[in-house]
Amino acid sequence: MLRRQLLDLASQGHRVPIGADLILHQHADAEATLRDGARLGAVVVETAARFRTPLAFPIMDLRLEKAELLRFFGVPAGEVEKFHFAAAPTAEQRHEYARRAREVEPSERVAANLGALRHVAQQPGLLPVGMCIGPFSLTTKLMADPITPVCMAGAGIGAEDDAGVALLEACLELSLACVLAQVERALDAGARAVFVAEPAANQVYFSPLQLAGGSDIFERCVMAPNRRIAELLASRDADLLFHCCGEITDSMLEAFGSLRPSLLSLGCSRRLWEDAVRVPKDTVLYGNLPSKLFYSDETMPLSRVTEQSADLAARMAACGHPFILGTECDTLHVPEYAATIRAKVDCLLARA
Amino acid sequence: MNELVDKIALCIERGKVNLASPYPKDMKGQEGADEFAKQALAAGVGPDAILGACNDGMQRIGAKFGRGEAFVPELLMAAKAMNAVMAHLKPFFQAGTVKPKGKFVLGTVAGDLHDIGKNLVSMVVAGNGWEVLDLGVDVKPAKFVDTVRANPGCVVGLSALLTTTMGNMAATVKELKAQFPNTVVIVGGAPLSAEAAAQMGADGYAHDPQAAAAFLGKFAAAA
Numbered sequence: 001m002l003r004r005q006l007l008d009l010a011s012q013g014h015r016v017p018i019g020a021d022l023i024l025h026q027h028a029d030a031e032a033t034l035r036d037g038a039r040l041g042a043v044v045v046e047t048a049a050r051f052r053t054p055l056a057f058p059i060m061d062l063r064l065e066k067a068e069l070l071r072f073f074g075v076p077a078g079e080v081e082k083f084h085f086a087a088a089p090t091a092e093q094r095h096e097y098a099r100r101a102r103e104v105e106p107s108e109r110v111a112a113n114l115g116a117l118r119h120v121a122q123q124p125g126l127l128p129v130g131m132c133i134g135p136f137s138l139t140t141k142l143m144a145d146p147i148t149p150v151c152m153a154g155a156g157i158g159a160e161d162d163a164g165v166a167l168l169e170a171c172l173e174l175s176l177a178c179v180l181a182q183v184e185r186a187l188d189a190g191a192r193a194v195f196v197a198e199p200a201a202n203q204v205y206f207s208p209l210q211l212a213g214g215s216d217i218f219e220r221c222v223m224a225p226n227r228r229i230a231e232l233l234a235s236r237d238a239d240l241l242f243h244c245c246g247e248i249t250d251s252m253l254e255a256f257g258s259l260r261p262s263l264l265s266l267g268c269s270r271r272l273w274e275d276a277v278r279v280p281k282d283t284v285l286y287g288n289l290p291s292k293l294f295y296s297d298e299t300m301p302l303s304r305v306t307e308q309s310a311d312l313a314a315r316m317a318a319c320g321h322p323f324i325l326g327t328e329c330d331t332l333h334v335p336e337y338a339a340t341i342r343a344k345v346d347c348l349l350a351r352a
Numbered sequence: 353m354n355e356l357v358d359k360i361a362l363c364i365e366r367g368k369v370n371l372a373s374p375y376p377k378d379m380k381g382q383e384g385a386d387e388f389a390k391q392a393l394a395a396g397v398g399p400d401a402i403l404g405a406c407n408d409g410m411q412r413i414g415a416k417f418g419r420g421e422a423f424v425p426e427l428l429m430a431a432k433a434m435n436a437v438m439a440h441l442k443p444f445f446q447a448g449t450v451k452p453k454g455k456f457v458l459g460t461v462a463g464d465l466h467d468i469g470k471n472l473v474s475m476v477v478a479g480n481g482w483e484v485l486d487l488g489v490d491v492k493p494a495k496f497v498d499t500v501r502a503n504p505g506c507v508v509g510l511s512a513l514l515t516t517t518m519g520n521m522a523a524t525v526k527e528l529k530a531q532f533p534n535t536v537v538i539v540g541g542a543p544l545s546a547e548a549a550a551q552m553g554a555d556g557y558a559h560d561p562q563a564a565a566a567f568l569g570k571f572a573a574a575a
Contacts, residue, residue, distance in 0.1 A: 082464055082489075147468065148432070151425035157374045170535070207425040292515050298547035336519035 002127055002239040003194045003262040004095055005054070006284045010322035012260060013313070016053040017291065017327040017345050018060060018265075023047040034059070035108050037115015044120050046294055051349060056126045056261070058116060060330035062133040064109055064140045069178040069186035072097055084144040087163070088170035114189040121190025129241065130186030134198030135225035138175035140205065143167060147205055150237035154210040154217035166219075173307055176225040183232055193239035193262065196229055199329075200258075202246025211251060223255050230259045241265065245288075245329040254278045268292075268328040272312065276321035284322045288312075291327035295337035295346040302340075307345045356392040357405045361384055364409025365478035365516055367429025375429060384410075384435040386485050399444040403481060407432050414562045422507075424472065427447060427561065431475030438478060440517050445483065453572045457499050459487035459521040462473035462520045466513035469541060469561075473509060476561035477568060493520075493527040507571060509564060512541040512553070522552040529553050 004045050024030050032054040033039045040059070048056045051352050061324060067080045072349050073093075075083050087099075099135055106114065106139060113131075120128040133141075149164035159166035193296040201222040211218055226242070233240045247266030256264060257279045266272065268290035289308055309325060316323035363385035366376055371385035392402055413430040414464075416422035440501055444450040456477050460470050467489050478484045485503065500506060508528060521544075525537050538556035539549045539562075540562050549557035558564035 147425055147428050151429055152375050154425070155375055155377045161374050204424045205357065207423045209421075209426065210422060292543045293545065293548075295515055295518050295543065296545065296551065297549040298551045299545040332514075332516050334516050334519060336522070 001040075001237060001262070003282060005127065006012050006239075006324070007322050008236070009053075010312035010324050011285045013317075013325075013351065014327040015349050015351070016051050016052065016055055016057070017331050017348055018057050018329065019051065019327065019331040019345055020044055020047040020057060020059045021332050022342060022345065023050055024059065025335075025338070035112050037112045038119055040112050041116035041119025044116055045123055045126065048126055050178050051267050054125055056120045056128050057195070058113065058120075058129060058131045060195070060197060061109070062199075063141075064113070064139065065105070065133045065138050065175075065182055067177050068104075068107055068110055068182065069097070069101075069138070069142075069174060071107060072101070073193070079288060083142075084266050085167060085171060088167045089174065094170060094173050094177075098177035100186060101177050106185065109310070110185070114185055117186060117191050128192055130189070130191035130194040131185065132179055132182045132186065132194060132196060134196045134201065134222075135172060135175040135179045135229070136205075136222045136315075137198050137200040138179060138283050139168065139171040139221070142171040142175065146200075148236060150205050150217060150221060151190075151207060151210070152209060153220070154215045156215070172221060172225065178227060179225075179229060180232060183229055187233075187236045187238055191238065193241050194229075194233060195241040195243055195265075196226065197228065197243040197246055197247050199267075201244050201252065202349050203252075204246065206252070208249050211249065218252060218255065218303045222252075223258070226259055239263075241286075243329075250275075250278060257283060262322070265326070266297070266328070272323065273315040273319045273321075276316075276319045281321070284324055286324045286326050288328045289348055291329055291331045291344075294331065294341045295334050297340055300342060300344065302347055305344045306350075309348055330348075355446055356388055356395060356397060357401055359388045360392060360402060360405040361412070364390060364406060364437065365412045366475050367413075367426060367433050369429075369433045380518040384436065385433040386440075390442040397448045399441050402437060403441060404435055406479050407481060410476060410565075414476065415563070417560070417562055425573045427476070428472060431472065431479060434479040435475060439446040452471060454479045454483070454568070454575070455485060455503050456482045456509060456568060457485045457487065457496065457503060457506045458509040458511070459491035459496065460489040460511045460526055461517050462490055462492045462514075462516040464512045464514050464520070465489045466511075466569055469513065470509075470511040472561045473511065473540065473558070473564045476565050477500060477509075479570065480565045482568060493524040496524055497531055498529055499534055500528060506535070507568060508535060508537045509558075510537065510539045512539075512543065515543045518543055518548070525552045525554050536571060540564060 149168040153165045166255035239262040241263040243265040247269045265286040268288050272285045356517045368384040370384040374380045474484045478554045536555045540558040546557045556567045
């Protein structure tokens with residue numbers, strides 16, 4: 001289990017961004033590398049070396065699982081990103097997918113990710129980490145309007161009364177089967193932990209009014225599926241690293257903590273030093289510098305990165321909760337702003 | 353007649369679309385915005401009064417949203433109820449009996465397929481009496497330019513969720529301002545801030561749909 005190592009890193013004041021995409025794009029052939037397991041693995045190794053970390057965080061591309069799932073349903077690759085189910089796939093289709101999800105030959109991109117994991121797993125001193133989207137966030141990508149049925153279901157309206165709720169439940173079932181299959185593949189390839197990214201598990205999709213009124217919709221849509229993933233990881237002696245950069249309520253945070261992740265990565269809207277009391281003592285809090293704003297020197301000048309890094313590190317040290325300073329999400333390469341983004345990542349890594 | 357107008361506003365505030373809609377649960381089985389709009393028109397209520405009810409309902413839910421007493425799902429349901437009413441008013445807009453406050457050209461910038469924020473802005477702005485020309489997602493600068501050319505005096509709204517598309521958003525603003533210096537452009541999305549919007553050359557920044565509607569309201573008042 002990585003939990004002990006993560007706690008040790010936290011106690012050492014470790015700092016690391018999620019930033020493999022930045023290193024990938026320092027290479028001229030980034031697109032080709034994404035389709036080549038050995039080369040992609042080398043990028044992940046290079047990323048860990050560059051950021052002086054044993055944590056081999058991979059590329060966070062949350063589009064892959066949707067493509068993987070829709071391939072099974074015969075959706076052409078070029079249509080995947082804009083595709084949404086118009087009606088719920090039948091129970092037979094869902095069962096068939098759940099039964100065969102692991103048998104389907106992985107796509108070129110997924111195969112490369114698995115190859116990269118195998119490559120990283122062979123490197124001494126590195127902790128290979130898999131990455132996948134969470135079941136609810138994948139569900140939201142399969143529907144043209146996911147908010148309305150979540151709201152309907154949260155109001156106690158069942159699938160039998162509303163076609164949207166029926167579609168939501170069907171998509172959730174498919175998404176869980178897809179993510180479980182991808183997690184198993186990652187573990188088979190050598191991952192010792194998997195980053196499960198659930199950015200949609202937030203109050204845009206789930207009304208805090210409904211949750212405060214006693215609705216179990218967050219439990220049904222987010223927690224129950226992720227509990228299945230946590231159980232799978234535990235059964236394979238692997239760790240759950242859980243990520244949600246959306247705006248969440250305190251009760252959502254406590255629910256995430258109930259998954260007992262070894263690391264919990266949160267968005268910049270959270271005050272981690274206040275969140276610490278709501279999270280298990282052996283869950284490392286990770287984040288949460290506003291890396292989505294690193295591109296902007298007006299909003300997030302270098303000096304502010306320095307200030308916020310120092311402030312966050314000091315507050316977390318004072319509260320005593322295990323903490324690793326990092327980014328609120330994957331720090332992406334943006335060609336027009338590449339230099340300033342890299343400078344801010346360097347700034348994050350530099351201790352006072 | 354006022355009672356019908358009040359009912360329309362209430363249905364919008366509560367997100368009660370029509371009789372068939374089971375939402376909200378405490379109004380299940382009751383008539384909704386759709387039925388009351390139909391009844392109001394049949395009873396001779398003027399379309400302007402019905403449009404006013406839309407504004408009232410959306411402003412009430414918007415105020416709750418601003419106070420943290422309602423959230424995106426409630427706002428979305430309200431917008432759906434409002435859309436049901438607007439469908440009845442469409443012929444009056446087309447005939448010129450009811451005049452929109454202006455035209456709002458909206459789209460998610462090139463390279464970005466996210467539409468939840470854009471759609472919410474579209475519905476809330478429409479509920480505030482604007483004609484919305486929604487260009488969809490992954491919209492190239494040329495399409496914005498062509499639409500502005502065809503709709504002089506419109507306001508443009510650009511949406512994005514991905515940091516990676518900030519360059520595309522800046523390029524779109526630049527292109528619009530180069531061709532139509534007086535066209536007002538407002539931007540919004542997770543990676544944005546007022547400072548970043550200003551740096552791009554945009555005239556405004558909206559952190560949520562209500563802010564977009566408020567910005568347009570000020571623009572309309574000043575025009």
